[in-house]
């Protein structure tokens with residue numbers, strides 16, 4: 001069944017204002033550009049419709065940018081166009097990213113009506129000073145209102161994004177954010193560390209001028225986040241992602257799991273990446289040329305060799321806390337995983353950065369908590 005499944009990512013590269021740390025492909029744009037862009041997106045969907053034939057749609061993720069900054073009628077058009085090429089059924093996870101301060105009250109009814117069943121809210125911090133330092137447009141009160149609007153609309157799969165290692169943040173303010181967020185009982189929480197990316201105002205200002213937590217404090221904050229969320233009933237299932245899970249329902253994000261499990265997905269819009277039958281390609285980042293010839297120009301187009309695909313299987317799969325199932329590797333690559341990576345796996349286990357668990361067909365290999373902390377170093381071993 002897995003081979004026929006597919007996911008869709010749609011990139012909405014518009015924001016109300018650019019945050020000071022942001023290096024995503026997003027910008028403030030006039031209405032006529034937004035309109036042309038949505039038309040281009042629809043054209044790209046038309047162009048690639050053959051890719052949906054005989055496929056089952058697992059998930060749609062409308063990300064950005066700030067998808068809630070544009071009229072919801074555009075979101076409806078996109079979902080209608082997708083469903084004209086591939087059935088959207090009750091099990092299809094349809095996520096939209098929204099940001100507080102984008103008049104979600106007037107949009108939520110449309111989101112629900114067009115089938116959106118998961119909403120991801122960009123909070124980042126419950127401390128107004130920290131939000132201000134990040135250049136966000138909202139304060140915590142505005143977030144609370146947005147959260148109420150979303151949950152009162154009957155959305156029962158809500159993610160809240162928070163951030164660690166942000167200017168002025170300390171352990172106390174982080175714990176306060178965690179308390180306030182978990183008190184709302186969202187089903188999913190993502191917690192990322194701030195990274196100062198080149199080309200951003202933060203980068204230009206220089207890390208030393210930003211009142212950032214030290215490296216040790218940052219590590220401590222990440223540990224605190226894990227402990228706190230675990231105690232509050234959120235199971236960590238990937239380096240930065242936590243979800244509620246019980247016998248009735250599993251709130252891990254299906255869409256993101258597709259990325260880590262290397263399932264096929266198609267990305268639409270500027271900078272959108274795709275993996276389709278071992279071909280990885282990424283649309284161009286410039287909005288002008290994209291609007292002129294949507295989906296025809298790529299910035300990267302790679303046909304993965306079996307070795308490349310196997311390395312990806314390892315470093316993407318090991319992002320998940322339950323790691324990889326050895327049998328899955330054998331089924332996908334026709335050879336025993338230990339024959340290819342046995343020496344690296346053994347080395348990581350000896351360093352206590354990884355471990356095996358389970359037996360027989362259910363044997364798995366995964367990183368330990370310490371291994372997840374230094375995951376970049378561990379995973380780079382599989383790229384050699």
Ligand code: SF4
Pocket residue numbers: 014015016017018019022023024026064065066099122
């Ligand atoms: S809202 Fe998100 S995408 Fe938009 S500028 Fe801020 S961080 Fe970037």
